[in-house]
Amino acid sequence: MNAHEAIERIYREEYGRVVASLVRRFGDIDIAEEAAGEALLVAMERWPEDGVPPNPGGWLTTTAGRRAIDRIRRESHRDAKHQAALMIEDDTPHEPTGIVEDDRLRLIFTCCHPALAPEVRVALTLRLLGGLTVAEIAQAFLVPETTMAQRITRAKKKIKDANIPYRVPAPEDLTARLGGVLAVVYLVFNEGYLASSSGAPIREELTAEAIRLGRILRTLLPDEPEVAGLLALMLLTEARRRTRVAGGELIPLHEQDRGGWDRELIAEGHALVRECLARNRPGQYQLLAAVNAVHTDAPAAGDTDWSQIAALYGQLxxxxxxxxxxxxxxxxxxxxxxxxxxxxxxxxxxxxxxxxxxxxxxxxxxxxxxxxxxxxxxxxxxxxxxxxxxxxxxxxxxxxxxx
CATH class of the missing domain: 1.25.40.10 (Tetratricopeptide repeat domain)
Structure with a gap:
């Protein structure tokens, strides 16, 4: 991996955090995206010579913040704009984060606003938080890239025109937005588990981030069975990751070395599935987790209970x-x-x-x-x-x- 490829990898790992921080600070998607992109260009110029900083995420966030301020100043010569830019530079604390403290998860909840169509909420959030390209998001939705680009552009325009605030919903409103949030987390995980673009076949930074967000959601909403189901699904899928690629080739489930599966993750996932069964409020993520529990419970591929899997997919x-x-x-x-x-x-x-x-x-x-x-x-x-x-x-x- 050359220096530029390494920088791009770090950038993709940090992209969501940088954008989340800028949106919370400036309240504008376009400014956040443009400034984050400019920060990458600066990194491409400096890091090969100066070396990667000890805290690359902090460096990118600081550099992007300065670029955002520069853009605000460029856009208008009015005193009010200059004053606003100066105010943005002060070090006073941000407003309280409320019930959701994680910046990235807060922005996911914020973007899943009921004024936007469900598929648009998911697509927009994947672009901002997951760092996925428009092409990758389009593939996840099985639509042309141009169609997805138009959807995302319209969503950002609607947010701006309707003055939709970047504010975390009240605790009693979290459940109403939960479906969109879970969809985003799962699609980010899927893109990491089997990358749709060229390059590394598995993007571990995305699967790790999706699981991290799933654990936060589990702590935040412990009584929501679909949250437990999604976390179980991701853990049971992640448990097989080390055996999925060998010699540059994808290894299908029935050919994988089951001795290489992560038994700790499987045990944790199975425990969550049992908890979901006890609640008896089935949902799509719980059923998908149950399918994966059947697969990971079989000692060998020939022992798989296919009748149970077919029944679970029928319920789904x-x-x-x-x-x-x-x-x-x-x-x-x-x-x-x-x-x-x-x-x-x-x-x-x-x-x-x-x-x-x-x-x-x-x-x-x-x-x-x-x-x-x-x-x-x-x-x-x-x-x-x-x-x-x-x-x-x-x-x-x-x-x-x-x-």
Missing amino acids: YAIAPTPIVALNRAVAVAELDGPEVALAEVDRLQLTTYHAWHATRADLLRRLGRSAEARAAYDAAISATENEAERAYLSRRRGSLAP
Whole structure:
């Protein structure tokens, strides 16, 4: 990794904290984003010669804050603007943080404002807090990049035009925004678990940050079962991370060395799943956590209780009838009723922009001995992902097909 790549990695790790701090300080998304970007450029110039500072996050926040003040001064020559900029420079304490003390989590709650459409809240917060690119967010939502860019731009304009304050909701209002907050945390985790862009196949800084936020939410809202469910889901998924990539190639679940799974995380995740079952208020994250509990409970891939997994996905589809859920259920159906039955279900979904749909079709066609069709499906899956480890796995599977 060269110096610039290292700086970019540090920047992506710190981006959310820098933006959160600037938004709380200046109350303007555009200023925060532009100043954070300018701070990166300064780091690119100075750090290769001066070395990375002991506290790179603090350095970036300070530099970005100065750039933000410069922009405020440039935008107007009026005395009031100059005075405002001078006031911003003082060292008086910020207003009380209220019930949510973590800067990044506070901004997530703030951006999940009910005046914005749910998918827009999530997309905007992923951009600001997760440091995800518009392309990465678009892929998570299965929409074109231009469409997602327009959504984010409109959301920022609506916040500005409607004077929506950057304020943490009152304790009694937290639950109303919780769904959007959980969606953001989960999507940040997913992007870290299987990065959609080129580069490292797994972005550990994102999975670690999502789990950190999940633990804070758990402390903040201990009686919300979906919070416990999301934390359990992330822990059980993270427990398998060390075995997911080998030799630059993605290792699917059934091929992973289960002896390399993190048993402490699995035990913690299973305990949370049992707590959710006792509450008996099922939600999507609890059901997904239960699926992962079944997988991590099996000593070997052949011991997996696929009937239970299919039933859990059936329950999940009843409350969240998305094509992604249907696709995952079809994988379980293939183990129970055979690849032909599952392929019929998969083909009905027509998720033509989603790499996992093509990869699932390819595997089912391979199992049916339809090599030419499987080869075409593998090609489509390879074209639909930029994750190099996943592309390597798919290419190997394609190469193993009978002529």
